[in-house]
Amino acid sequence: MTRRGIFAGLGAVSLGGLVAACSPLGMLNTLGPRDRGVRRIARDLSYGDDPRQRFDLYGPDWRPGQPLRPVVVFFYGGGWDSGSRSLYGWAAQALAARGFVVALPDYRIVPNVVFPTFIEDAAAATARVAEVVGQYGGDPARLAVAGHSAGAHLAMMIALDRRYMAAVGKPDLIRAAAGLAGPYEFLPFDVPASVNAFGRAPDPTLTQPVTFVRADAPPLWLGHGTADTVVHDEDTVILNQRMQDVGGRSEAKLYPGLDHADLIATFSPLFRKKAPVLDDVSAFVHRELGS
Structure with missing residues (x-):
């Protein structure tokens, strides 16, 4: 299904009415208040040899003997050609x-x-998180993946296509997956971002999360803004319906009036009143993993 212009702004999405159009989501690292009681508890942990194969951990201070918390691996967006964890700590x-x-x-x-x-x-990052997170108060037996935009595509691909987690020796690790404003069905490749990232794939259908819907997949939560013109909300509708058609567990929620950047910007205390996206994602993951 073709949607002209999809991904055209993934590498430079801005906050629209929030600040000037050239201001990226990363500005939320410095704008306004941050959530209290938690912090970055580890940084630059490695899951490979490349400088970009690193991750940070966020959570409360923790000591051995205290209860373990469920774990979320969160993938930011950026059109598969941009982005940095340094911009998404908020x-x-x-x-x-x-x-x-x-x-x-x-x-x-x-x-x-x-x-x-x-x-x-x-x-590989998800598998490595599971190996080390117990040292920081996380329970690797209760792990979910989540992401926004291109990051939602990554989360859904490793949750649905069995090959990726099997290749890192943890085929049953992911217990739930949440996607925000994700591209899940975007053939043919007709804009530079998708051509550059996927154009050399021998079988383009293997790049699409919808190809891998299955009844025994981890439960999915899919959120999208109805005003999103970067990745249209039909991607969420399609993936949700196809999961349900095969007997899989999936739920979708559309947020009236939110655009592509708005959806993740509501995670910030500055914009949390616009829509309960953070509450909805959190409730889903807690329900599936246990508190």
Whole structure:
């Protein structure tokens, strides 16, 4: 299904009515208040040899003997060709304040790599998080993945296509997956971002999360803004329906009037009143993983 203009702004999405159009989501690292009681508890943890194969952890201070928290691995967006964990600490901290230990990985990006390398990185990062998170108060037996935009694509690919987590030796690790404003069905490749990232794939259908819907997949939560013109909300509608058609567990929520950047910006205390996206994601993950 073709949607002209999809991904055209993924590498430079801005906050629209929030600030000037040239201001990126990363400005929320410095704008306004941050959630209290949690912080970055580890930085620059490695899951590979490349400088971009690193992740940070967010959560409360923790000592051995205290209860372990469920874990969320969160992937930021950026059109598969941009982005940095240094810009999204505010989003990870917001999730951590909802009761999770949150991992925020970088991953290798276009043009240095193409599909499927960034998805392989997502799987490798998730597996490594599970190996080390117990030292920081996280429970690796209760792990979910989540992401926004291109990061939602990564999260859904490693949750749905069995091959990626099997390749890192943890085929049953992911217990739930949440996607915000994700591209899940975007053939043909007709804009530079998708051409550059996926255009050399021998079988383009293997780049699409909708290809891998299955009844025994981890439960999915899918959120989208109805005013999103970067990735249209039909992607969420399609993936949700196809999961349900095969007997999988999936739920979707559309947020009236929110655009592509708005959806994740509501994680910030500055814009949380616009829509209960953070509460909805958190409630889903807690329900599926246990508090």
